[in-house]
Every structure is written in structure tokens, then in C-alpha cells.
Amino acid sequence: MTSCPIRFDPLSPEQLADPYPLYARLRREAPVFYAEAHGLWVVSRYEDVLAVVRDTETFSSQNAVRASVRPLPQPVLDVLATGWPMSPTLTDSDGQVHRRLRLLVTKAFTPKRVAELEGRIRENVDALIDEFADDGRADIIERFAWNLPMFTLTDMLGIPRADIPTLHRWSVSWLRILQATDSVEELVICARDVVTMQRYFMDEFQGRLGEDLMSSLLAARVAGGEPISHEEAMRVMINLIIAGHVTVTRSIGNGLTTLLAHSDQLQAVLNDPDLVPAMVEEVLRFESPAQGLFRTVRKGTVLNGVEIPAGAHLMVHWASANRDEQVFGESDVFDVTRDSMATHVAFGKGVHACLGAPLARLQLKIALPRLFERLPNLRMAAGADTAVRDTIFFARGFKRLEIEWDVHEPSAG
Template sequence: MTRFPVHFEPLSPEQLADPYPLYAKLRREAPVFYDEAHDLWVVTRYDDVLAVVRDTETFSSENAVRASVKPLPQPVLDVLATGWPLTPTLTDSDGKVHKRLRLLVSKAFTPKRIAAMEGQIRETVDALIDEFVDDGRADIIEKFAWNLPMFAITDILNVPREDVPALHRWSVSWLRIMQATDSVEELVVHAEDVVAMQRYFVNALEARVDQEGDDFMSNLLGARVADGEPLKLEEAMRVLVNLIIAGHVTVTRSIGNGLTTLLAHPDQLQVVLHDPTLIQAMAEEILRYESPAQGLFRTVRKDSVLNGVEIPAGARLMVHWASANRDEKAFDNPDTFDVTRESMATHVAFGRGIHTCLGAPLARLQLKIALPRLFERLPNLRVVVGEDTAVRDTIFFARGFKKLEIEWDVTDALTV
């Protein structure tokens, strides 16, 4: 077992501010690191991360989004028991169960459906900016960064936009349950939200049973594959919950991370604004440089050896996408933000292997449209200087802002 004097605490103020020096130290000196405090093996090198996600028999996706698998407190379990089991979903299933789910969901969540969203996403971006463009100042997370991906995914799912605030609140509660660090009282409220979200989608799906609809939920219920049963209503509900949550919290973070990264590198921002052919590369580089999903989890099925380190069966392991994306063996000058780098497509911000992000094309489309448009419509955009204007969210495995106050120059030309 590697013992190494490092304090791995993603929620500490220092690591929330800048975790990258720690990742570099781990990659150099303890690439497969056992963190006693969290009872977690942290895998930080690019090649090791790939080795783990490719060996799905040894490294199971069970509890892939749970930092700790300690049982939840009984009052929380009691509330959750009034709903439906939280798993299996795409993200935390293995083998045949995952394959069937992924095939069925892919029948409805098609590249064609995503590509058709472009015009709608452009309209949503402008409509959201219209709401605050005259104000000269806004919390861009609240006013834009979570609304955009929520509208994008709920438009695909054909969910009324007035339900979006509730869906957002329920999604945040779901993440807090996965993290399980809040007080029991708070977790009970989050559990009630999770059950409310389940009920919401069960009702929406029930309304579509035996109907000849052609929207996403109807397609999902109607999806068939050669060697598998169609989705049961409860399974389809879990897919929808999974898509709503995975589909927005990550994009929200990348918008905030993208803005702050571009503002911290004005030369790179100018390069992109003067050469739109670099917009795709900009999106990839933001995802590499400041990965919204810093790492996710695997459960070790059998005694194994990873990069010379023995890991026992039953252990929990964190595959660290963000560290892999800064690995000097995989990227030249990994700590340099460079929108012209050649190896951009090799980043692992969307994961890799059978669980590779299903929504990557949708996420990319939103980033490519939203970020340049914000700079175009909000002249001299900058982060407000002051205390508490840029507040990071406190989710163990994610990196992004809960609040990000920006300001810009308001001129008469903006209001016409």
C-alpha cells in the first residue's frame, strides 16, 4: 500500500482554489495513491486512468458517482424508500445491464436529435442574455449557466419550461445525496426532492403509455433492440433523471470554468475571437484544462495490481479525469492553456470506454455557441473584483462555480 504524506481534500479552500499542484505531485510521486481519510484510491496518471476504464470486469461502475459508499442515515433511507431504487442507471451499471440500457437510450438520444438543436440553442442563448444585457452586472451562473443546459435537455425531453426550476433544485438535491456530507436534516429534504423528481417522471411517462407520440419519452418507451427487453417504466424514469442531472450540472460548470479561464488568458481569448475556426478547439481545451467532472468512482471487483500497486477486492477507486488531463506524459506543457494545441481530442473530460459521455455532442454544441456569444454581447466582460464574487461549488468530484458575478460595459447600442 502506498503511504504518502498528502492531504487529499478536494473541498478544502486551498484545493478548491487550485488543486493542480497537488495532482502533479501525486502523478509524480504516488500515481496510485491510497487516501485513508476517504478510504479511496486516487488514480492520477493518464495511462492508468485509461487502463482502469478499459478493464470493466475488474473495475466496476457500481456507485460511479458516490464518493463514499457508507450507508445513508436511516431517516434518509426511509424517505428514499417511498420512491423507487436509485439504480441501475447508465452511469453505474456494468456488462449486459449497461449495454442494454445504452443501446436503448441511444435509440432515442440520437446525434440527429442533438444536431437539430443548434438553432434552438442559439435562440435560448440570446433570449437568456436579453434578460440581463442592460443590467451591466449579473451572477452568470444563476442567470445563464444553469438555465441554458437545463433548457437544452428539457427541450429534448419535451418537458415544460416552467418545471425547470424544480428540476434544477431536485438535481442539486440528488448530487447532495450522492455526496452525503450534509446534516441528516438536510439530507432528508434532499431525499424528498429526489423522490419528487422520480414521481414527476413516472407521471410524465405514464401519460405516454399506449399513446402514439413521437417525442423523446415516447421514443424511449418504444425503443427496441434485437436481444433485449424494452425499458420498463421505472427504468425509463431513471434514464430521464440521469439525463437531466448529467445533462446540466456539468455544462453549467464548464460555462463558468470557460469564462474564468478565457478571462485569465486574454491572449488566447483574442486568438479565438479573431479566428472562429478555433472555437471547437477552445471548447476542448477548456474541458481539458478545467475538467468539470474532476473524477468519478469505480469499485474493485478482484485483487489487482495497478502500476505496480496492489489494490484489494472491494476497494473504491477514483479515476481522476482532471489530473489525467494535466499529465505531462500525455500533453505537452499541460499547465498551459493553449487553444491551438494539437492533441486536444485526446482529453478524457468526457471519460473513455463504454461509459464515455453520451451527451458530449450536446455539451460541445452549447459551449461552442454560448461562450463566444457572451463575449460578443457583453463588451469588456470581466469578473467583478471583490469578496464572494466568485464562489466555488463544494462537490467532491466536480469543479465549478456556485456563483460568478460578472460585469460589462453597457452602451446604448446594447439595448436596441
């Protein structure tokens, strides 16, 4: 068993602030290593990450979103037992179970459905900005970054917007259960939210006959296969709500701070709107919203000369792979002209590549430029604790991000 000579602690203040020097050392010195404190093997080089995600026979997606596979405390399990199992989902299933679910979701979540949302997303972006444009200062995470994707998703699903704050709170609780670093008392509260969220969607399925995504999923059929059950559809909806909004939320915050820190690149995009798609891909590569996901090793194997035992829990580190010097020239340079869409792994690769990636890209291409257009001289707000990183083991984003801009007269949408 290999021990890493470097302290790997994604929730430490130093690594929350800037993990990239550590990732570079890992790629150089210990590209496949065992982080004993977390009971976790970490794979940090691009080539090895792709080898793992492409070998689904050796590396199972079981527990793909669980940073730790230690059993949850019994009081938490007791609460969760009053609902339905949290898996399998699209993210943490394998083989035929995953293929069937993905086919059914693909039939409902079509490129045409995503493309038709562009006009509504533009309206939502401006409506949200209208609410704070004359204030001169805002926490952009609270006022904009999580509301936008939640507006988009609830519109798609035919869910009332009045339910958005509750759905957001439940989503945070679901992630805290997966991370399981809170106290037992806090995790019990989160478990209650998880079960309530499950019941919410099971109730929403009753009598669904509309044109929304939820109705389309329930009506989807695969030749020779079973239609999706309500329990399966409930997990798909929760998976979509959580992954579909936190990814965009994190990328908006990451994109703003990165562009503001690279004024020449920001100016290049403002001068040439044709650079916006490449800029979005570079934000995703440079500051990956999902730092990595996890795999379970089915059988003992060797990766990059390192023996990994059967049953091991392993992290495929998207963010480190996206800074791999062997793949991306000047990988620590933020370059909005870089062509990396087909190469970067911010949305994963292989059979588990994110189905919602086109929708996330569309929202970012609209939202990031529009914030700079609508908020003159946009900048980071002065004062302490204006940029507070979220504390999720396998993700990178902001819990709070205060920005300022010039206000000369009331803004019109």
C-alpha cells in the same frame, strides 16, 4: 496499503481554489494511493486511468458517482425507500445491463436529434442574454449557465419550462445525496426531493406518444431484447437532466474564468472563430467539469506496482489525467490551438464515455463566444466573494460567478 504523503481533500479551500499543484505531486510521487480519510484509492496518471476504465472485468462501475460508499443514515434510507432504487443507471451499471440501456438510449438520443437543436440553442442563448444585457453586471451561473442546458434538455424531453427551477433544485439534492456530507436533517430533505423527482418522471411517462426524446426512449426497441421499463426510463431521464445540465453549467463558468485569465488566447478566438471547437476542448481539458468518477474493485489487483484489495472504492481522476505531462505537452498551459479532442478524458473513455458529450460541446461552442460578442469588455466583477466555487467532491465549477461589462445603450438581440 499505501498511504499518500500529501493531504488529498477536494473540499478544502486550498484545493477548491487550485488543485492542480497537488495533482502534479500525486502523479510524480504517488500516482496510485490510498486516501485514508475518504476510504478511497485515487488513480491520477493518464495511462493508469485508461487501464482502469478499459478493464471492466476488474473495475466495476458500481457506485460510480458516490464519493463515499459508507451507508447513508437510516432516516435518509427510510425516505428513499418510499421511492424507487437510485440505480442502476447508465453511469453505474455493468455488463449486459449497461449494454442494453446504452443501446436503447442511443436509439433515442441520435446525432440527428442533437444537430437539429442548434438553431434552438442559439435562440435560447440570445434570449437569456437579452434578460440581463443592459444591467452591466450579473451572476452568470444564476442568470445563464444552468438555465441554458436546462432549456435545451426540457425542450428535448417535452417538459414545461416552468418546471426548470424545481428540476434544478431536485438535481442539486440528488448530488448532495451522492456526496452525503450534509447533516442528517439536510439529507432527509434532499431524499424527499429525490423521491419527488422520481415520481415526477413516472407521471410524465403516462400517455407519451409525441416526437420528444422521452417518447422516443419509451418506444425504442432492441432486436431480441426487452423494451425499456418505466422505472429504467425514469432513471435515464434523471441521469440525463443532472449530468446533462451540471456539466455545461460548470464548463461555462470554467470557460469564462479561464479565457479572462488568458487574454491572448481569448483574443485569438475572437479573431478567428474557427478556433472555437478547439477552445471548447481545451477548456474541458484544462478545467475538467467532472474531476473524476469512481469504480469498485471486483478482485484484488496490481496497478502501477500498487496492490489494491478486492472491494476497494477507487477514483479515476479525469482532471489529473488531463494535466498529465507525459500525454499533453506543457499540460499546465492553456492553448486554444491544442488538438486534444480525441485524447482528453473530460467526458470519460471506454464503454462509459458520456453519451451526452456532443450536446454539451454544441452548447459550449455557441454559448461561450456569444457571451463575449454580446457583453462588451466582459470581465470579472469587482468585490469580495464574486467567484465562489461549488463544493462537490468529484466536480469543479462555480456556485456563483459575478461578471461585469460595459453598457452604452440598450442591447438588441
